[in-house]
Amino acid sequence: MKKGLQLFLVICLVFMGLGGIVQQPAQAATDDSLARIQRKGTLVMGNSPNYPPYEFQVNKNGKEKIVGMDIEIGKKIAHDLGVKLVIKKMSFDSLLVALETGKVDMILSGMSPTPERRKNVDFSNVYYSGGQDILINKADKGLYHNKDSFRSKKIGAETGTLQYDQAKKQMPGIKVVGMDNASDLILALKTHKVDGVAKDEASATAYAKNDPDLIALKGHFKTSKAEAGNAIALPKGSTSLRLAINKSLNTIKQKNLIQKEYLVTAGSYMKVNTQNTSMLHYWSYFAKGVLYTLGISLVAVIIGVLLGILLALIRLGHIKILRALATAYVEFVRGTPLMVQIMFVYFGIGVFVNIPALIAGTIAVALNSGAYVSEIIRGGINSVAKGQVEAARSLGLSQSSTMRYVVFPQALANIWPALGNEFISLIKETSIVSIIGVTDLIYQLRIVQADTYKGVIPIVIAMILYFIMTFSLSRVLRHYENRLRHPATE
Known part of the structure; x- marks a missing residue:
């Protein structure tokens, strides 16, 4: 028994040591983030492509392609840096771990720069600001008008998102049902497992436009300046990379590329997806x-x-x-x-x-x-x-x-x-x-x-x-x- 306890303690110490080592890349003393990416010639972008119109996949002529507003922004940044964009897809809740362990160079996936996240990663300037909506079934249109109409109801939201936190804090008397995947939330809504789904305005609008059984309500959530909008997550201390990315984002804002081009392109791809939704x-x-x-x-x-x-x-x-x-x-x-x-x-x-x-x-x-x-x-x-x-x-x-x-x-x-x-x-x-x-x-x-x-x-x-x-x-x-x-x- 004593030997078994000693062996268990040794295993715990080994994994604690590994945990300390894993955190070292994010705490680099010198900032060569931009130079490193330019040397290797690639910018690895962490992304969860199930969140239209930000990022999603299309099936065009039998070929898969990741598209969306965030993808266009990533392409613009990579072009300005003179490197090739590499998209690494994974579940949303794995993205921050991937960034902190060096698997990706940045996260561009509709992420809000909350104070909790800022403790572990740096953020670029906000590149898109929109409100928070609540998706409901069209048959329930007369029952709900805003977030205050859902008392004693169930609201779904993606775990770890701004919408999840806002629903818990600003909708008293409701039960928040957290899920890891946007598609699961929509399925839960349509099967009446939840009464509404809190989502980013752009994403909620996209679902409502492409699904006749859903409508989007204005949530009227209160959002602080630190939480407002979406930004690009970067490793702690990567100042040079952040400044270069902000330069690209400023160009995008000045030319209004998101509204004029990126969202328009995303909308056209969404129409491609809904032209033929048969499983065949x-x-x-x-x-x-x-x-x-x-x-x-x-x-x-x-x-x-x-x-x-x-x-x-x-x-x-x-x-x-x-x-x-x-x-x-x-x-x-x-x-x-x-x-x-x-x-x-x-x-x-x-x-x-x-x-x-x-x-x-x-x-x-x-x-x-x-x-x-x-x-x-x-x-x-x-x-x-x-x-x-x-x-x-x-x-x-x-x-x-x-x-x-x-x-x-x-x-x-x-x-x-x-x-x-x-x-x-x-x-x-x-x-x-x-x-x-x-x-x-x-x-x-x-x-x-x-x-x-x-x-x-x-x-x-x-x-x-x-x-x-x-x-x-x-x-x-x-x-x-x-x-x-x-x-x-x-």
């Missing part, structure tokens, strides 16, 4: 999601099984220090959520090694699976009667031959059902990698929802596709399970 039109999105899901699962299964076998053999071995380390690894992985592990691999380890999102997600899923597979294999080996081992050794078989020809074949028949369940679960668990921008099936589902303004149908299609994948795999696993239990006789 978006088949390539779902196909790409299935491909990524299966690819991640396959690689994770291979790595997970190999790692699981290694960990199981170590835990069954006699080298105490290796057994302790393997046990600590298994217990730690099983005791922490997969989502946290994915974010740690991508953002934490990514500070030292720039790991692409797809590879980071696959590694995290594989390492997680390895811990569970090791317990399945260890339990299967322990289920073989000791008399079998003793009989094999008495016949002159070595320890390795006993394991290979006697123990493992019997253990395999016992562990196969549990191992099969782990493989099936793995396909479903890969859905979590969407939080770091991996275009798996869930990520593509979100994009289709945002593009088509339809909430339920894309979910139904994703459910069917997941069922086809898992059911097909379960049939294959059942076939080999029967062969193991009833081997063919010649």
